[in-house]
Amino acid sequence: MLKGKNIILGITGSIAAYKSAELTSQLVKLGANVTAIMTKAATHFISPLTLSTLSKNKVITDLFETPLNSEVEHINLADKADILLIAPATANIIGKIAAGIADDFLTTFALACKSPILIAPAMNERMYLNPILQENIKKLKKQGVYFVEPEVGNLACGEQGIGRLADVHKIVAAIESILKPTSPLKGKKILITAGGTQEPIDPIRYIGNRSSGKMGYALAGVAKEFGAEVTLISAPTQLEPPAGVQTIFVETASQMRDEVLKAFPTVDIVISAAAVADFSPKEIKTQKIKKTTLPLVIELEKTIDILAELGQKKQVPGLKPVPDLKSVPGLKPDKILVGFAAESENLISNAKAKLKEKNLDLIVANDIKTAFGKDTTQVTIITKDGECEELPLLSKTETAREIMKKISKFLDR
Numbered sequence: 225m226l227k228g229k230n231i232i233l234g235i236t237g238s239i240a241a242y243k244s245a246e247l248t249s250q251l252v253k254l255g256a257n258v259t260a261i262m263t264k265a266a267t268h269f270i271s272p273l274t275l276s277t278l279s280k281n282k283v284i285t286d287l288f289e290t291p292l293n294s295e296v297e298h299i300n301l302a303d304k305a306d307i308l309l310i311a312p313a314t315a316n317i318i319g320k321i322a323a324g325i326a327d328d329f330l331t332t333f334a335l336a337c338k339s340p341i342l343i344a345p346a347m348n349e350r351m352y353l354n355p356i357l358q359e360n361i362k363k364l365k366k367q368g369v370y371f372v373e374p375e376v377g378n379l380a381c382g383e384q385g386i387g388r389l390a391d392v393h394k395i396v397a398a399i400e401s402i403l404k405p406t407s408p409l410k411g412k413k414i415l416i417t418a419g420g421t422q423e424p425i426d427p428i429r430y431i432g433n434r435s436s437g438k439m440g441y442a443l444a445g446v447a448k449e450f451g452a453e454v455t456l457i458s459a460p461t462q463l464e465p466p467a468g469v470q471t472i473f474v475e476t477a478s479q480m481r482d483e484v485l486k487a488f489p490t491v492d493i494v495i496s497a498a499a500v501a502d503f504s505p506k507e508i509k510t511q512k513i514k515k516t517t518l519p520l521v522i523e524l525e526k527t528i529d530i531l532a533e534l535g536q537k538k539q540v541p542g543l544k545p546v547p548d549l550k551s552v553p554g555l556k557p558d559k560i561l562v563g564f565a566a567e568s569e570n571l572i573s574n575a576k577a578k579l580k581e582k583n584l585d586l587i588v589a590n591d592i593k594t595a596f597g598k599d600t601t602q603v604t605i606i607t608k609d610g611e612c613e614e615l616p617l618l619s620k621t622e623t624a625r626e627i628m629k630k631i632s633k634f635l636d637r
């Protein structure tokens with residue numbers, strides 16, 4: 225599908241620049257026409273001769289090398305580009321593009337480029353997790369720039385962590401998915417819950433949990449990327465909702481249930497990634513409880529299990545839809561229900577039991593010790609057909625992509 229595509233490959237001054245040779249070879253093998261643009265720093269890591277030999281095209285390294293009477297090369301090239309891929313992308317180039325700086329060929333080209341831009345960062349973990357860099361990435365994502373997340377592993381500096389350039393096949397897959405005319409979830413409506421609910425005790429205190437909402441928000445962003453119409457029902461988090469996602473904010477388990485039940489009849493897929501409280505105070509005090517109120521006993525009652533309720537409402541193959549859903553206009557009966565099992569012991573057996581008990585199609589099992597609050601996670605995806613796939617430790621966005629691919633396959637069955 226990359227046959228005849230004009231791919232402009234920006235290469236910057238990262239130790240991973242040598243991998244751009246393999247990337248170029250792969251893209252050329254798939255029939256793409258690759259033109260490499262190298263920053264000055266990149267030429268310290270890999271020779272332009274290597275790239276021009278592999279791409280069979282001239283490699284651009286200097287904004288001012290074009291003779292004055294020829295066409296303006298960065299504009300001309302921008303017009304025919306199908307995609308600009310920057311791999312590896314330094315913290316520097318990401319910052320410059322986010323700030324609109326155009327002080328060399330690659331940055332000038334990026335500003336002039338109307339085609340999709342895909343960035344594959346590569347750097348030390350501290351650089352990658354630096355809030356300034358993360359702000360820049362967020363800003364670019366908002367502008368529609370695509371990112372292939374770096375991987376977790378050994379870094380060139382000798383440290384371990386997130387920051388390794390994504391695998392070449394992942395970068396190629398990302399280009400294919402961006403240039404692909406249709407998206408796997410196009411026309412599908414998806415409901416995602418995220419965050420940790422807060423159950424009030426009195427006007428200022430609540431019972432909460434440690435969920436950051438990062439997994440649910442990543443799922444919402446990826447579902448959008450896959451072409452779905454996304455509704456995110458979010459309990460409190462510190463996160464900004466992904467662009468183009470309809471977000472409804474709630475606080476308590478009961479509010480979450482109300483909003484989920486409202487949206488449920490008309491969606492095709494539900495992913496329940498929120499950490500919904502299992503218990504809430506039986507009585508909410510209207511006045512702040514005084515320090516002197518001792519002994520203090522807060523009586524709790526069970527909240528309603530939203531996912532189990534959805535499992536009951538979902539149509540079971542071969543059976544008629546539950547009556548209260550039959551009468552809903554625009555009802556989509558065959559829904560895919562996806563749950564999360566955050567467990568501290570017997571992870572897989574508990575997850576499998578939950579999948580069955582709640583009538584789910586898929587369950588994502590993760591160990592609460594490795595997932596809560598972090599940017600990375602290690603999960604196992606279990607399907608109702610008995611498939612059980614253990615994923616490696618990945619960023620939550622990468623994990624979300626793998627989950628969404630599994631869901632897309634379910635839809636194709």
Ligand SMILES: Cc1cc2nc3c(=O)[nH]c(=O)nc-3n(C[C@H](O)[C@H](O)[C@H](O)COP(=O)(O)O)c2cc1C
Pocket residue numbers: 235236237238239240263264265266313314315316317346347348351
């Ligand atoms: C040995 C070495 C390795 C480097 N690796 C990286 C890297 O992986 N990622 C990064 O963001 N910067 C890295 N840098 C720093 C960049 O080369 C530097 O910020 C440079 O200004 C980037 O210029 P450019 O973005 O125009 O290519 C490295 C520098 C050196 C000397």
